[in-house]
Amino acid sequence: MCKSKMGVNASEPTRARSRSSQSQSQGRNRRTPTTNRSPSTSTTTGTTTTSTSNSSKTGASSSSVASRTSLASLRESLPENPHIYDVSEIRTATNNFLANRLSSSSSKASWRCNLRGKEVVVFQRKFRRRIAKDELRDRLSDTCRSHHGSIINLLGASISGGGGGGGDHIYLVYEFVNGASLADCLRNPKNPNFTVLSNWNSRIQIATDLAHGIDYIHNKTGLKIENLVHNHIKSSAVIVTEPDFNGKICHFGTAQLCGETEEMSPERDESRNPKRSESRAIRFEGVRGYMSPEFQASGIATQKSDVYAFGVMLLELLSGEEPLKYRYDKSTGDFERTSVIETAKAAMDGGDSDREGTLRRWMDRRLGDSFPVTVVEKLTRLALECVLDDPVNRPEMGRVAGKISQLYLESEKWSASMKRPTDITVSFAPR
Template sequence: MKTKLLLLLLMLHKPIWTLASPYPFASSPQVPLFSPFPNSMSASSPGIVMGAEQRQMDSHKKMVIAIAIASTSLGAVILSVLCIWIYHTKYPSKSKGKNVQRSDAEKGPASAPTLSKFSSIKLVGTKGCVPIIDYKQIEKATGNYKESNILGEGGFGCVYKAHLDDNLEVAVKKLHCENPCAEQEFENEVELLSKIQHPNVISLLGCSSNEATRIIVYELMHNGSLETQLHGPSHGSALTWHLRMKIALDTARGLKYLHEHCYPAVIHRDLKSSNILLDAKFNAKLSDFGLAITNGTQNKNNIKLSGTLGYVAPEYLLDGKLTDKSDVYAFGVVLLELLLGKKPVEKLAPAQCQSIVTWAMPQLTDRSKLPNIVDPVIKDTMDPKHLYQVAAVAVLCVQPEPSYRPLIADVLHSLIPLVPVELGGTLKVAQLPQQVLPANPHEDSSP
């Protein structure tokens, strides 16, 4: 009995953890991953409370640091935006100049050679980013503006063929700027063309001046103007149906670039067959930007009424309202020239003229009459469906009400299926007739 009592006492004096722990010789108690105690008991532990306070203090510090960093970043952004706004307000012309040519066409190579390749050309400075060529050299290159070198004539001067280098033929426009309007057109054209680069817009190579004379130098277009090809001595004999559609398509591409990819949008304002130039491969390029503007709708109070009879849209002529649809109207007249082989205004008598639009409209919408008014050079050489489609596009473009006219982008999409793949469209033909391809042996100056 005593022995049992002694053993019981010894057991009671042993530490409790030696009975509960499976590891009686551990140097420190192990904290379980999941506490078996209720949450209320855990919260009452002083160690746990101190840990929570420490974590809360760290969290507050991190939040303060994050707020400070965010505030600093926001302040920097606001300051940067303010600086940019002040700069653009103070120097608006520079910011606009950088934005005027936003187009995928800029990703391609330049359509004309740069003058830096020719060491024999004497440059005397720059006008913005346009090279200024020595006037004496231009004078010599044109044969002192020899009459036989005249390529065309405009309101303020002539365009001459010139040889600036053994391997470089150019076109030189000579403007007589005693008239303030001529000076304004010179400045306008140089400024615009210096910012424009597109395969269907003429390339500006340089400029020059001497007293009241202003010079603009362009790439040379070996096949001259569309007007000369259609209404000159050949009367359009070099222009097959497919080539005419190609020229219309190229012109529409150039206009689409001006209307939709330039910022601000450019309205040509003087689109006509004499301002559509053709290179050695009959690629068409828009030229003569002296009257072009870079803002939207105009009225008689802030812009002088300008243009060429036969191409001017009715709303511009009557109300001074000028939009991109004004260019679409002029394009429609050019399309009629290509289709019918007639001038935009025909003289019926010494004091009487008739517009091609007025004359053709009743017959364009009559399928039985349409084939009879087509240019004899191309008559019966096209698919009748294509003929009707082109006539329909022309009719829409020359509608008196601007809102009824299509956008030039819609016109472009209508013409693409009518032009053979070989000429820049999507039409697949088994074999192009030999006369479709240009026979001019000259190589175009552009790559």
């Protein structure tokens, strides 16, 4: 699980504190004979007071040394220094990349393994742009310094070829978090009528976690990187954990470490490696259904494109549907593509008299029609604001996270009002 700095296992500082307490207790033991002397003895000798003050100074000095030692060991124990793994370590841990791939968390090659005594997940990605070794080290250090309860920690990286920018692939090592992807929780191909997210509280909890996690990435890391983006927001990149159904975001730092965020056009930087179709039109790799219109046109990831992807994922969380899907039209004999954005707009465009009914029909039926309609309506409107075509009209993630927090509190009140009353007594005695 993600650890904050306050949640780090500070076993080494504990030993330092114990040494500090021992030194202080020794200082008290040295003062004990002085305090037990009679008053006449303490007044006739001037050396007693001096020895007492020296003893207290010695105790204070040893205490300050122990405190400095404790702080130093605490600083060393904090997970801020990234691990630079040798490719041979990655090969050994993944059985020369022949181990079973972790297919649920990403479409890219990934393996669950053990590195340096920790259970981790290794993701293989290609560089979109050559990055110098020093720049890569600085970016890796900045990313590993970020910690949030809704973000899976990046532990380190390794580069094929043995040098920054010298290899084609980078292997990003993240801590392993036990859970299932949001996509698998919403859509189980083996049992489509079942979901573990069968109550409203679990879904609003996930929405709140993800909103605050992305808001942290955009606005609250305190890093030197300007306009920090995620660029890989999708339901398969979110891990849902039990028992409280918290959402945790994967792939934080991937965009910065793989060179996906530089605002360079393909004409100025051919190393971005855009793919060309047979018509020679440039198209950029992205996640189908989550790409904003401006990202599809330019391939440049921005914070507003993150907001768009979050809005799609929010609609996905409400309806349980895929971002894009194809339905067979019997009348024409063709497949018709529908998006969750279009179906959400259709549900909200109904008249005021029928809006509640269309919204209930649009919502995931596995919720059992048990959810606060007013909260769902506000949340759907907020999601549709996030997926507006013009990025200027989309809200900032700070505002989105604040609104979702308010809706979370409204959901808590609704949930409390729906509980069965416990102060009712029933008597079967004759009247």
